[in-house]
Amino acid sequence: MKVLVAVKRVVDANVKVRVKADKTGVELANIKMAMNPFCEIAVEEAVRLKEKGKATEIVAVSMGPQSCQETIRTALAMGADRGVHVKTDAELQPLAVAKMLKAIVEAEKPGLVILGKQAIDNDCNQTGQMLAGLLGWPQGTFASKIDIGDGKIDVTREIDGGLETVSLKAPALVTTDLRLNEPRYASLPNIMKAKKKPIEEKTPEALGVDVTPRLKTLKVEEPPKRKGGVKVASIQELVDKLKAEAGVIQ
Amino acid sequence: MSALVLAEHDNNAIRSATLNTISAAAKVDADVHVLVAGKGCDGAAKAAAQIPGVKKVLKADDARYDHQLAEPVAALLATVGKNYAAILAPADTFGKNVLPRAAALLDVAQISDIIAVVSSDTFVRPIYAGNAMATVQSGDKIKVITVRTTGFPAAATTGGSATIEALAAAADPGVSNFVKQELSKSERPELTSAKVIVSGGRGMQSGDNFKKVLEPLADVLGAAVGASRAAVDSGFVPNDFQVGQTGKIVAPELYIAVGISGAIQHLAGMKDSKVIVAINKDEEAPIFQVADFGIVGDLFKLVPELEAELKRRAAK
Numbered sequence A: 001m002k003v004l005v006a007v008k009r010v011v012d013a014n015v016k017v018r019v020k021a022d023k024t025g026v027e028l029a030n031i032k033m034a035m036n037p038f039c040e041i042a043v044e045e046a047v048r049l050k051e052k053g054k055a056t057e058i059v060a061v062s063m064g065p066q067s068c069q070e071t072i073r074t075a076l077a078m079g080a081d082r083g084v085h086v087k088t089d090a091e092l093q094p095l096a097v098a099k100m101l102k103a104i105v106e107a108e109k110p111g112l113v114i115l116g117k118q119a120i121d122n123d124c125n126q127t128g129q130m131l132a133g134l135l136g137w138p139q140g141t142f143a144s145k146i147d148i149g150d151g152k153i154d155v156t157r158e159i160d161g162g163l164e165t166v167s168l169k170a171p172a173l174v175t176t177d178l179r180l181n182e183p184r185y186a187s188l189p190n191i192m193k194a195k196k197k198p199i200e201e202k203t204p205e206a207l208g209v210d211v212t213p214r215l216k217t218l219k220v221e222e223p224p225k226r227k228g229g230v231k232v233a234s235i236q237e238l239v240d241k242l243k244a245e246a247g248v249i250q
Numbered sequence B: 001m002s003a004l005v006l007a008e009h010d011n012n013a014i015r016s017a018t019l020n021t022i023s024a025a026a027k028v029d030a031d032v033h034v035l036v037a038g039k040g041c042d043g044a045a046k047a048a049a050q051i052p053g054v055k056k057v058l059k060a061d062d063a064r065y066d067h068q069l070a071e072p073v074a075a076l077l078a079t080v081g082k083n084y085a086a087i088l089a090p091a092d093t094f095g096k097n098v099l100p101r102a103a104a105l106l107d108v109a110q111i112s113d114i115i116a117v118v119s120s121d122t123f124v125r126p127i128y129a130g131n132a133m134a135t136v137q138s139g140d141k142i143k144v145i146t147v148r149t150t151g152f153p154a155a156a157t158t159g160g161s162a163t164i165e166a167l168a169a170a171a172d173p174g175v176s177n178f179v180k181q182e183l184s185k186s187e188r189p190e191l192t193s194a195k196v197i198v199s200g201g202r203g204m205q206s207g208d209n210f211k212k213v214l215e216p217l218a219d220v221l222g223a224a225v226g227a228s229r230a231a232v233d234s235g236f237v238p239n240d241f242q243v244g245q246t247g248k249i250v251a252p253e254l255y256i257a258v259g260i261s262g263a264i265q266h267l268a269g270m271k272d273s274k275v276i277v278a279i280n281k282d283e284e285a286p287i288f289q290v291a292d293f294g295i296v297g298d299l300f301k302l303v304p305e306l307e308a309e310l311k312r313r314a315a316k
């Protein structure tokens, strides 16, 4: 079974972004970028499936400017076999990404597609579900466990009340949650090896997808700031304050 | 045109997140309809009809909607949703699962996690773990929206009298089956609607300490118990306790963070709480920058002290 994973290049999770003075977006110049953490989990899961003999080949796809090839290289260093880069400087929104992934899935014919549940930049949590809908495939979102069976894939999902297990007819789409696995660090030899693995370049036009944004960002602003409060010296004082000033406890 | 709210329910009752979603929907379009898709969901449909402001309830009662799996429910939304100006669901694991799939089937974008409605096509949503607020305008014919429930008040549950219309089931993709649910059992209030939350982090050191140290405090306060990702990843508490950017978003009257450092991703889930209290032994911990009241010290001493003090005053 071939497994396809999508990987997004985002601002590193440890960076606290700042809003641009002209309110057109956030400051991205000279900021550390990394693979979206949920995409790392997706790659790790694919590699584990290959190590267990359940997957035969792993294709890692990324979309965006030239720099996305670094993100694909990271996936290749973790154990993916080859990359596909849809090169464009255009703004890409989830629906357009899902449509381009659909075109790639139709060409590659994987038995399983794994995406991260959300990208930590726009926090949309959409692309996997959209792709599954466009393909007419079943979806196992927010996965904390994947079991590959015969012609079916069982997925344990993290839901608000606890856990839910669904059984999906293959081919299927899965989006990862935090507890699915702990991604590995690529070893130096594997980073070297990854440099020789092939990355195929494509364009939105070649895939036949109109990527024109459906949503227009009118402005981006700072959130209201919370004023840091006071430090209290004792529990007595804390309870006094909570009663008197905050009025939240009787 | 009208706005359609996809109800989250257990066939008998409407879940509270739907009530906040209805308030958001009313700001997008005054004519609010509610879709109840389930099996034996008469009770939920009747409950929805009593919510003031709801004009019509669409009831799709069929075995294929029993566990409200994304595949059949999105297919239904793609049919009934065509005639609506907007389709909304709560931005929780239910809405997030179903709605983007429906949006793709309708060939429209989704606007995720809105916290404010500026006009019928313009919305405010947090990005980058809430470190920026984006105002976005949709050019699509149908606005598909998930709603951050803490951004909107809950609609009342009585006083309305909407008509209930039975809806034929839509085609079932038939590609997925429900196997089981393992729900965390708790007598406590639900995290996302609790007035008081006591949350523990890595500083708790074990699940046992959650039980012995944190829960007695939660009991005195009638609070829900939450956690940081570190506490969940360490196996102290189940996944559904996680508060944060990639867990639950909460905004209680009082949030007490115990042994939590205050990473951006955690703050993203709780910084809209009315009053924040932090208990941490590290006076430099970032959590103190958002806390209204902070106390520096060992949680294993301070939490039992707080519990005792609250009990003592309650007894007076």
Ligand SMILES: Cc1cc2nc3c(=O)[nH]c(=O)nc-3n(C[C@H](O)[C@H](O)[C@H](O)COP(=O)(O)OP(=O)(O)OC[C@H]3O[C@@H](n4cnc5c(N)ncnc54)[C@H](O)[C@@H]3O)c2cc1C
Binding pocket: A013, A037, A038, A120, B200, B201, B202, B203, B204, B227, B228, B229, B230, B231, B242, B243, B244, B245, B246, B247, B248, B258, B259, B260, B261, B262, B263, B264, B265, B266, B269, B279, B280, B281, B282, B285, B297, B298, B299, B300
């Ligand atoms: C993609 C991604 C998504 C994430 N999503 C989330 C999310 O949704 N929610 C979330 O919470 N995190 C999330 N995180 C993780 C986040 O970055 C932090 O790692 C996490 O919140 C830290 O948890 P913590 O504060 O419990 O642990 P730590 O940062 O280790 O802090 C423990 C704190 O406990 C204090 N402490 C220890 N012992 C005691 C004691 N005896 N008495 C008093 N204080 C004590 C310490 O001083 C310290 O401040 C995410 C991270 C990534 C990369």
